[in-house]
Amino acid sequence: MSTPILEIKDLHVSFKTYAGEVQAVRGVNLQLEKGETLAIVGESGSGKSVTAQSMMRLIPSPPGKIKKGEILFDGKDLTKISDKEMYQIRGSEIGMIFQDPMTSLNPTMTVGKQIMEGLMWHQRLNKNEAQHRAIEMLRLVGIPTPEKRVKQFPHQFSGGMRQRAMIAISLACNPKILIADEPTTALDVTIQAQILELMRDLQIKTETAIILITHDLGVVAETAQRVAVMYGGKIVETGKVEEVFYRSRHPYTWGLMGSMPRLDIERDEELSPIPGSPPDLFDPPKGCPFADRCPHAMHICHDEMPEVTEVIPGSHQVACWLEHSEAPSVGRGTMQVNIASK
Incomplete structure (x- = not known):
């Protein structure tokens, strides 16, 4: 059997508040194989998003803390590496699509610059190379007239286009893992179907492994190979x-x-x-x-x-x-x- 690209062992995550300690994640064990889609399902408050944010080391500390466990990615324990090492991995080798693209995208920067930022930092592209790649990514995720759209701001995009732009940012550096946290929650069913089809097509082309965080079992049935409840x-x-x-x-x-x-x-x-x-x-x-x-x-x-x-x-x-x-x-x-x- 092949070695998993990601393995979570006995993960515990807590948050200290004025009312006490919230034990949000209590001993999670998961494995992700290369190129597969793993869905994590459950009702709100079950710990899905906290688990995903822990993989990216995005838990705010304080109040949050990874108290115990291992998150093994390509042989490295992400809970123990330095912030500098994690900064190199985040966005480059592990990408993430957040729940609400309107609050996740920077309203003061053009969409193109937000795609270019990661390319210039992680892949050392110059400005012209990064802009050309940003246009390619917008075209890849199905945004029309990408040469024009690359110069526009998030408020000039529709909800579905903003989500596509988030996917473009997440996939720009060809990550090995894509974490999609409720990627279709705020979208109508037509756009939702388009986004899911887009993610499937991109996965086939790039062989990216996907962790899909959702409460929608219909989405799971359409996209995932394995599911964790x-x-x-x-x-x-x-x-x-x-x-x-x-x-x-x-x-x-x-x-x-x-x-x-x-x-x-x-x-x-x-x-x-x-x-x-x-x-x-x-x-x-x-x-x-x-x-x-x-x-x-x-x-x-x-x-x-x-x-x-x-x-x-x-x-x-x-x-x-x-x-x-x-x-x-x-x-x-x-x-x-x-x-x-x-």
Whole structure:
């Protein structure tokens, strides 16, 4: 088996606030292979974006801190290298598309200059070479009349064009990894489809590995090969998309599937939201983070964190006490149980 291009081991990230310490990420383990798309899914507050920002060393310190763990990229532990070394990697070898391009782009600089900045710093291009490359990148991401657009400011671009410009900036230096944090959230469905198709096409051309942070399972189904389901700062299930979508084993994953509209089946009943609220990460549970919302929770679920079980060795993994040999047999359909009355 090939060596992963990125490997995260037992990552813990916390934020100190006036109210206490928020344990945002609590022991995340992930692997990313060259050229693949890995989606990280979960509801808001589950730790997806914090995990992504940790890979880029963009956690503000203070209040944030990587307390424990390793982030191995090409043999280097990104948690231990100097700021200068990380500055060389960030933008050059690992690129990132942020959630809101309007706040991520500098409103006082032309879009062209923002693309050129990384090229001149990382690839040592002169101004004319960098401008020529910036025009090429705008053309590559499907922006019309790039020679004109390269001289314009972000406010002169539409929402979809700003997102394309962000992708151009992220890919300008041919990074090995692209982290896309909710890249289509603020876009309408037509532009969303165009952006996803663009990312797929660019990945084929550049062989860039993509980490897609999202809560949209439809986006995952269209773009990813593997998916990691995150809840309460922990990874609760990982596997190939078809394994997690059609043979999922964690009750939280069942809940996500039950709350998603489906076009391929006739659905007479209403969509079923997951009752309850996410765990308080100021004082996270000592057991399974989903135990208080799970209709199948047993006493041990509240008291001890479940071990990771390999459903399919090397592929499909789940952290749930229902995988224990002495646990009762349940199915994903029973997630429809109303646990509010429990």
